[in-house]
Amino acid sequence: MPRYIATRLLSAVAMALLASLVVFLISALVPGDPVLAQLGDIQASNPQTVLEWRAKWGLDLPLWERYGIFLKGLAHGDLGISIATRRPVLDDIVQYAPATVELATIAFLLAIGVGIPLGIAAAVWRDSWVDSLARAISLLGVSAPTFWLAFIMLAIFYGWLGWAPGPGRMDPIAFPPEGPTGLFLIDAALAGDWEAWWDAAAHLILPAVVLAAATIGLITRTTRAAMLDALGQDFVRVARAKGLRARVIVLRHALPNALVPVVTLGGLAYANLLAGAVMTETVFSWPGLGRYTFRSAAALDFPAIMGITLVVSATYLLVNLLVDLSYGLLDPRVRR
Amino acid sequence: MVAMPATRPRWRRRLRRYGPAWVGSAIVLAWILVALFAPLIAPYPPQAQDIVNRLTPPSADHWLGTDVLGRDVLSRLIFGARLSLLAGFSVVLLGAAIGVTVGIIAAWARGFVDEALMRFTDLVLCFPPIILALAIAAALGIGSTNTILAMLVVWWPKFARLARALALVQRSQEYVEAATVLGLKPVRILGRHILPNTLGPLAVLITLDLGNAILTFAGLSFLGLGVVPPTAEWGSMVAEGRELVEQWWVATFPGLAILTVVVGFNFLGDGLRDWLDPRTRGR
Numbered sequence: 093m094p095r096y097i098a099t100r101l102l103s104a105v106a107m108a109l110l111a112s113l114v115v116f117l118i119s120a121l122v123p124g125d126p127v128l129a130q131l132g133d134i135q136a137s138n139p140q141t142v143l144e145w146r147a148k149w150g151l152d153l154p155l156w157e158r159y160g161i162f163l164k165g166l167a168h169g170d171l172g173i174s175i176a177t178r179r180p181v182l183d184d185i186v187q188y189a190p191a192t193v194e195l196a197t198i199a200f201l202l203a204i205g206v207g208i209p210l211g212i213a214a215a216v217w218r219d220s221w222v223d224s225l226a227r228a229i230s231l232l233g234v235s236a237p238t239f240w241l242a243f244i245m246l247a248i249f250y251g252w253l254g255w256a257p258g259p260g261r262m263d264p265i266a267f268p269p270e271g272p273t274g275l276f277l278i279d280a281a282l283a284g285d286w287e288a289w290w291d292a293a294a295h296l297i298l299p300a301v302v303l304a305a306a307t308i309g310l311i312t313r314t315t316r317a318a319m320l321d322a323l324g325q326d327f328v329r330v331a332r333a334k335g336l337r338a339r340v341i342v343l344r345h346a347l348p349n350a351l352v353p354v355v356t357l358g359g360l361a362y363a364n365l366l367a368g369a370v371m372t373e374t375v376f377s378w379p380g381l382g383r384y385t386f387r388s389a390a391a392l393d394f395p396a397i398m399g400i401t402l403v404v405s406a407t408y409l410l411v412n413l414l415v416d417l418s419y420g421l422l423d424p425r426v427r428r
Numbered sequence: 429m430v431a432m433p434a435t436r437p438r439w440r441r442r443l444r445r446y447g448p449a450w451v452g453s454a455i456v457l458a459w460i461l462v463a464l465f466a467p468l469i470a471p472y473p474p475q476a477q478d479i480v481n482r483l484t485p486p487s488a489d490h491w492l493g494t495d496v497l498g499r500d501v502l503s504r505l506i507f508g509a510r511l512s513l514l515a516g517f518s519v520v521l522l523g524a525a526i527g528v529t530v531g532i533i534a535a536w537a538r539g540f541v542d543e544a545l546m547r548f549t550d551l552v553l554c555f556p557p558i559i560l561a562l563a564i565a566a567a568l569g570i571g572s573t574n575t576i577l578a579m580l581v582v583w584w585p586k587f588a589r590l591a592r593a594l595a596l597v598q599r600s601q602e603y604v605e606a607a608t609v610l611g612l613k614p615v616r617i618l619g620r621h622i623l624p625n626t627l628g629p630l631a632v633l634i635t636l637d638l639g640n641a642i643l644t645f646a647g648l649s650f651l652g653l654g655v656v657p658p659t660a661e662w663g664s665m666v667a668e669g670r671e672l673v674e675q676w677w678v679a680t681f682p683g684l685a686i687l688t689v690v691v692g693f694n695f696l697g698d699g700l701r702d703w704l705d706p707r708t709r710g711r
Contacts, residue, residue: 107554114551118564235690237643237663239650240683243670247680251673363556370558371647375670385559386651389566397563405554 097417104409111405112166115398116159162398171402172395176388181399184384189403190274191261192373192380196365198300203307203365204358210308211315211354215323216342226312233309238368242302242375249298256298259377262291299376303369307361314357318350325349351422359415363408449699455692463509470503474660483675493677495668501677504660505685511572511661512689515654516642519579523641524634526580527587528626532618534588535595546592549585557582558644565653572661575654579644590633594626601625628704636697639690646686662686 146152153161165172171181214226249256261276262268269288271279276292322328323346331341369382377383381400388396462469471491478498486493492501534545552560561578568574598604599622607617648654649663657664662682669678 107551110551111554114555115560115563118567231691231694232687235639235643235687235694237646237650237666237683237686237690239647239663239670240666240679240686243666243679243683247673247676366556368556368558370562371650374651385562389562390652392566397566401555401559401563404556404559408554408556 097413100413100416104406104413107409108402108406109163112162112398112402113159115401116162120155120158166402171399174388174393174396174399176391176393176396181396184396185381185399185403187274188379188381188384191378192366192369192382194275194277195296195299195303195372195378195380196362196369198296199304199307199365200358200362202300203304203311203361206304207308207311208315208354211312212319212342212347214312214316215319216338218320223316226316230309230312233305233307233312236305238302238306238371239375241305242299242372245298245302246375257291257294259375261295261379262288263295266291299372299378302376303365303372306368307365310357310361311354315350315354318353319346322346322350348422352419355418355422356415359411359418363404363411366404366407446699448695449703452692452695452697452699455688456696459509459689459692460513462506463513466506466510470500470506472500472503474504474507475499475658476503483672483678485675486677492681493675495665495678496672501665501681504665505662505682507660508662508665508682508685509689511655511659512642512646512686515572515576515579515645516638516689518576519583519641519645520634520637523580523583524587524630524637527584527589528591528623528630530584531588531591531593532595532622532626535592535599536614536618536622542592545588549588552582552585553589555582558647561644561648562651562653565648570653570656572655572659575645575648579641579648583641586637587630587633590629591626594629595622598622598625632697632701632704635693635700639693639697642686642689642693 143152151158162172169182171185173179174181174184177184210226210229214223217223245256246259250258257263266288269276269280269283269285269292271282273279277289277296280286280289280292319342323342325346328341328346331345336345366381369378369380370386371382372378373380373382374386381404384396385400387393388400476499478494480498481490481494482496482498484490484494484498490500490502492505495501495504530545530549534542560582561575564578564581565575568578595618604617604621607621612621645654646661646663646666649661650667652664652667655661655664662685665682666679669675669680669682672678
């Protein structure tokens with residue numbers, strides 16, 4: 093097993109490096125010019141300014157040399173300087189990541205907390221109203237555009253009913269909790285500042301529901317299909333024949349056998365939530381990686397884009413690795 | 429006569445099985461007709477501004493109200509169908525064409541070619557699609573063609589994987605062996621024998637994916653990348669109305685348009701899968 097983990101880790105690192113090369117090549121070969129995006133028309137019309145600017149950011153060096161510099165920095169934990177914010181990309185990412193991690197984690201918990209029970213219920217009471225409800229929820233969740241759902245939720249619950257707070261992580265006049273993690277719920281709890289905790293929690297609800305919507309749909313569908321498969325197996329018939337109670341059959345016998353596809357999807361879903369936060373964060377003015385990604389892309393801020401892509405694809409690979417390893421825990425047949 | 433088992437009437441079972449597929453086809457067909465005949469259906473030109481009547485709520489003159497520049501929301505919605513459907517179909521069909529070519533070649537060649545092609549596919553798959561598409565679209569510049577190109581870059585790998593898996597199954601069938609023994613050229617075997625036998629599952633993925641592609645395109649437009657401003661496009665229409673909570677009609681209706689199209693394609697895709705795969709029938 094350790095050898096397997098080591099090989100997988102190595103190949104993940106190799107993939108991440110290749111990924112960085114791909115992003116680098118895309119950024120270098122496409123027609124978009126960061127000089128024009130940054131300097132503005134008037135300054136960009138002066139060839140001297142443009143030359144100095146290109147030299148300053150190393151854009152006049154040959155491609156391979158630029159990639160070499162990028163790799164060398166990477167080895168020292170340096171992702172370069174963002175052209176738009178003039179700060180180290182790594183600092184930017186460290187600053188914006190907690191907001192996204194907090195949002196994506198809550199959304200993920202919501203998605204599995206709703207999706208798995210709903211999927212089980214839909215499979216157990218197949219063709220009943222529960223099944224129809226689950227079908228409707230998952231269809232709407234998968235089909236509704238995230239950015240539009242965000243608008244609708246804000247319009248109804250903030251604008252019209254006034255039940256939920258507006259965009260942002262906290263009330264604009266409140267002080268965000270100081271703490272080691274940057275996750276407001278944890279920092280506020282550590283500081284014992286419950287007023288801030290409630291404020292942060294209230295601000296999380298709408299964006300988390302919006303972000304979770306599509307994932308709830310996927311998890312419900314997958315759980316239902318996997319449970320239907322499991323419930324149709326012979327061992328379930330045997331359990332029924334033995335006269336076990338329905339609850340025991342469903343939860344102790346069928347569910348563990350249905351979990352493998354659900355866990356696969358769940359792992360991917362978590363990584364996708366981190367990436368899918370782009371739309372949600374834009375509408376909810378959420379100061380996270382998603383908004384940072386969008387702003388960097390719009391400004392053609394390639395050091396930032398490369399840094400984010402690298403970090404996110406590394407997370408992808410890591411999550412995939414963890415998912416593959418978890419099969420061993422879930423399914424004894426995979427263990428050697 | 430043998431007594432029928434106690435079960436729901438036949439029409440109810442058929443309705444349950446085929447109902448959604450019919451509803452899906454009807455929705456999709458309706459939107460395609462709307463897109464084709466947009467100039468005939470739309471009550472106003474999509475770009476016509478009427479500043480005096482800006483942000484008027486839905487009324488007899490403007491069924492879905494007007495936007496910030498006094499443009500008729502219904503007319504823009506009708507014209508927006510063209511771009512959304514066009515983007516969806518071009519991304520998915522071209523992506524499928526590229527992916528299927530790669531997948532079938534990999535399955536046929538095996539060995540080094542297979543390994544190289546599939547590792548490359550994995551490489552593209554290890555990017556979060558929306559972020560890679562966002563970066564490429566931003567780099568190429570605003571515009572629907574560029575956004576479609578950017579989406580294509582991230583779109584083909586899933587088709588490559590599916591096509592390879594399907595082609596590998598077909599490859600080991602006896603009819604392929606027979607064709608090889610008869611001395612047919614690989615291109616002919618791939619194109620005329622293996623490809624047609626993999627079309628069913630591919631058609632399901634293509635249909636289900638059309639909704640996805642339309643959602644992603646609208647999302648990129650919402651972020652300001654899909655179309656150049658005066659163009660009527662659903663995602664950018666939602667973006668234009670997203671600050672206008674009081675004037676809810678500006679953002680709500682284009683979003684509903686996206687929702688209905690995607691629901692239509694999802695119904696249709698599910699129906700197609702049930703029809704092709706007897707194992708999932710009635711599920």
